[in-house]
Every structure is written in structure tokens, then in C-alpha cells.
Amino acid sequence: MFNNYQDSMAICKTFGYPDLFITITCNVNWSEIRDFVTSKGLTAADRPDIVCRVFKMKLDQMMIDFKKTWLFWQS
Numbered sequence: 001m002f003n004n005y006q007d008s009m010a011i012c013k014t015f016g017y018p019d020l021f022i023t024i025t026c027n028v029n030w031s032e033i034r035d036f037v038t039s040k041g042l043t044a045a046d047r048p049d050i051v052c053r054v055f056k057m058k059l060d061q062m063m064i065d066f067k068k069t070w071l072f073w074q075s
Contacts, residue, residue, distance in 0.1 A: 024062060026055040 012018075028034070028044035032054045037044055044051050065071075 024055075024059060026051060030054060030058075 028051060033044055033051055036050055037047055040047075
């Protein structure tokens with residue numbers, strides 16, 4: 001953790017402090033997760049790999065949206 005902190009401080013020193021701090025959490029009631037586990041007769045707790053994959057897909061898409069759109073670049 002100390003090394004991660006030092007890395008983040010070096011980034012802030014070079015590029016400046018961030019303007020936003022965005023947190024994303026996973027919801028096991030997302031339709032992608034719910035549809036898969038209910039069709040197999042399971043719960044989301046039975047398949048944490050599926051939950052993790054769906055979360056990663058949504059996180060990647062969010063990052064693509066942030067980088068490709070001008071949402072945060074307009075003054």
C-alpha cells in the first residue's frame with residue numbers, strides 16, 4: 001500500500017491533483033448476472049467469477065466512455 005501511495009503522489013506531482021474521484025460498485029441484481037445465474041438455478045454468490053467478469057466489462061466500458069466522449073473535456 002505504501003508503494004501505491006508513493007506512486008499516486010508522484011503522479012499528482014507530475015500531472016496535478018485529480019478533479020474527480022469516481023467509485024463504481026457491483027450490483028448482483030444487474031440483468032446480465034441475474035439472467036445467467038437464475039437460468040442455471042444458482043445465486044450470484046455461487047458464481048463470483050461471473051460477477052467479476054460482468055463488473056470488469058462494465059468498468060472497461062465506462063472507461064472507454066470517459067476517454068472517447070467530450071464529457072469531461074468541456075469547460
